[in-house]
Amino acid sequence: MTVQKDRIGVGIVGCGNISGAYFRGLERFDGLRIVGCTDLSQELAQAAGERYGVPVFASVEELAAAEGVDILVNLTPPLAHESVTRALLATGKHVFTEKPLTASFATAAPLVAEARERGVLFGSAPDTFLGSAGQTARAAVDEGLIGEVIGASAFVTHSKAELWHPDPTFLFIPGGGPALDMGPYYIAALVNLLGPVASVSARARIGSTVRPVSTPERRVESIDVTIPTHASATLDFASGAIGTVLASFDVWDHNLPFIELYGSKGTLSVPDPNNYDDAVRVRLHGEGEWRELPPVIDGFTDGLLEELLPLRGPGVADLAAALTGEPHRTSADFALHVLEVLDAIANGTDGVHTLTTTCERPAPSTGTWRSASLEETAIA
Numbered sequence: 001m002t003v004q005k006d007r008i009g010v011g012i013v014g015c016g017n018i019s020g021a022y023f024r025g026l027e028r029f030d031g032l033r034i035v036g037c038t039d040l041s042q043e044l045a046q047a048a049g050e051r052y053g054v055p056v057f058a059s060v061e062e063l064a065a066a067e068g069v070d071i072l073v074n075l076t077p078p079l080a081h082e083s084v085t086r087a088l089l090a091t092g093k094h095v096f097t098e099k100p101l102t103a104s105f106a107t108a109a110p111l112v113a114e115a116r117e118r119g120v121l122f123g124s125a126p127d128t129f130l131g132s133a134g135q136t137a138r139a140a141v142d143e144g145l146i147g148e149v150i151g152a153s154a155f156v157t158h159s160k161a162e163l164w165h166p167d168p169t170f171l172f173i174p175g176g177g178p179a180l181d182m183g184p185y186y187i188a189a190l191v192n193l194l195g196p197v198a199s200v201s202a203r204a205r206i207g208s209t210v211r212p213v214s215t216p217e218r219r220v221e222s223i224d225v226t227i228p229t230h231a232s233a234t235l236d237f238a239s240g241a242i243g244t245v246l247a248s249f250d251v252w253d254h255n256l257p258f259i260e261l262y263g264s265k266g267t268l269s270v271p272d273p274n275n276y277d278d279a280v281r282v283r284l285h286g287e288g289e290w291r292e293l294p295p296v297i298d299g300f301t302d303g304l305l306e307e308l309l310p311l312r313g314p315g316v317a318d319l320a321a322a323l324t325g326e327p328h329r330t331s332a333d334f335a336l337h338v339l340e341v342l343d344a345i346a347n348g349t350d351g352v353h354t355l356t357t358t359c360e361r362p363a364p365s366t367g368t369w370r371s372a373s374l375e376e377t378a379i380a
Contacts, residue, residue, distance in 0.1 A: 008320040009068035011093075012037040013060055013084060014075035015048035017165075018098060018312070022075060023052040025313035032313075032320060038063045060084075064091035070323070071096055073316055078175040082107045089114055089122070094323065096316050099125040099184040101335045103175030105343040109357075112332045121322055124335035126185045127315030129192040130365050131276025132295035137261075137268060138364055139296045141193050145282060146263030149194060149241045154186040155256040156247040162211055167219040171249070172211060177227045178247040179346035185273040186245065187338045189259060193270070194237045195361040197341050202233035204348035207250030233345040238358070247345055275310055297367040318365075329362035 010032055012019060016039070026032050036055040039045040049056035057063040064072060072088045074081060074097035082102040088095045089111065101124045102108040115122035128134060141149060156178050161168035170176050191197065207230045211223040230250045235243035246256075259270035266285050271278030277299040281290045315330040322328035337359040344353045 007031055007033045008070045008323065009033055009035040009066075010316060011035050011057075011063040011066065011069045011072045012048075012054075012075060013039070013063065013072055013088065014077075014080075014098075015039040015041070015044040016075065016077070019048055019075050020052075021310060021312040022073060022316075023048065023054070025311035026316060028311070029313060029317045029320075032317060033068075035066050035069045036063050060087050061091065064088070064093050070094060071316060071319060074098060077170055078103045078180065079170070079173075082111065085111050085122075086114070089118060089120065092118065092120065094121040094123075094319060096123040096319050096330075097125070099335070100180050100342065101332065101339050103180070105336070105340045108336055108339050112336050115332060121319055121328060122332035123315055123319040123322075123328065123330045124332055125312070125315050125330070126188045126273070127312070127318060127330050128185055128273055128276050128310075129189050129362070130314045130318060130329060130367075132297050132299045133271050133276065133278050133280055134189060134192055134273070135365050135367075136280045136293050136296045137189075137270045138193055140268055140280065140282065140293060141261065142364070145265070146261060146268050146284070147265030149239070149261050149263045151262040152190060152194065152235075152237075152241055152243040152260065153257070153262075154190060154243065154245045154259045155251075155254070156182045156186050156245065157251040157254055157256065158249050160252065162213045162215070162223075164215050165213075166215060166217045168211075168213065169220060169223050172223045172225045172227065172229070174227055177229060177346050178249045179231060179342045182274065183245075183247050183342045183345065184335075184338055186247075186259060187341050188334070189270065189273040190235070190237075190243060191334070191338060191341075191359070192362055193261065194241050194243070195239050196237070196337055196358045197235050197243075197355055198238045199236045199352050199354045200233055200341055200344035200349060201352045202231055202345045202347075202349045204228035204231035204346060206230075207248070228346060228348065231345050231348065235341065245345060276314070297365065327363040329365060331359075333357075334359045334362060 038057045230248040233245045261268040269281040279292045337357045
């Protein structure tokens with residue numbers, strides 16, 4: 001579906017904790033404009049509308065019907081992703097959702113099929129692999145800098161949400177957990193680098209059964225944990241590489257890397273996949289020191305909100321570019337494959353789980369969808 005339009009209109013659905021990173025982040029793209037927002041809580045919607053200077057709508061249907069809306073962005077909590085996304089698809093608009101696609105692979109697959117039947121584009125976070133770090137690492141792999149990639153490791157460790165989030169209950173109930181919370185960044189980064197996963201074997205368990213919440217602004221005192229919070233997995237990639245993934249809310253302190261690739265010629269160190277533009281390092285066999293690789297595309301200058309959330313929006317810009325015929329790198333097929341891998345890690349497997357999905361390895365990004373004035377408009 002090709003669209004010829006100077007600016008693509010975006011509607012924000014869900015005005016909670018993450019929304020500011022999108023309101024501010026989307027302002028940086030010359031080709032996008034925020035048409036309005038809505039939330040089940042009119043108080044949250046009104047507060048967001050006033051803070052970011054956008055119109056507020058009473059419902060998803062009213063927002064979708066507003067003049068100029070092309071893409072609806074779902075920023076609701078993970079457990080609401082399925083029902084909200086279904087409602088958004090029913091409007092006939094293109095849809096982008098925060099990660100994960102839904103709270104489980106079983107509920108996500110029908111939505112991907114529905115979007116295809118309706119002829120609309122459906123995209124999902126994470127989009128951080130589109131940044132200079134993800135693309136620099138991708139170029140290093142594609143150019144054979146470290147030779148054949150034999151293995152990979154990824155360590156998804158504690159976000160310590162109990163220390164800063166006012167109510168992190170959602171992280172310790174179905175739809176949460178380390179795999180579905182932070183894991184999407186890591187698995188998306190690995191699939192971007194190595195291609196699709198063929199099979200997963202994993203073990204998972206609950207660590208601490210009760211989590212005290214200590215942030216001064218807390219709305220709950222403690223959380224009863226009902227899902228596994230510590231998992232270890234082996235991923236067999238279709239490329240032949242073997243990956244090891246640790247995903248845990250029980251690893252508070254460590255000296256672990258984020259992601260490393262081990263090749264026949266050397267090792268590639270990939271930075272925090274929750275960010276866009278940190279340095280990628282390499283150390284070839286026989287070299288005495290690690291060295292930083294020059295970015296292959298300009299840095300995103302992602303900036304932070306006051307809440308220390310990285311500014312978001314490249315995935316929405318990627319979907320908008322796909323409407324004009326560009327590759328859709330953050331597609332629902334990609335996100336669905338990532339989610340099937342995460343599901344297996346989060347719940348553990350009885351033996352080896354052979355993936356029922358696959359996906360195209362996302363096309364390398366040239367960053368052409370970026371605003372020419374990102375550095376000037378990014379909010380620090």
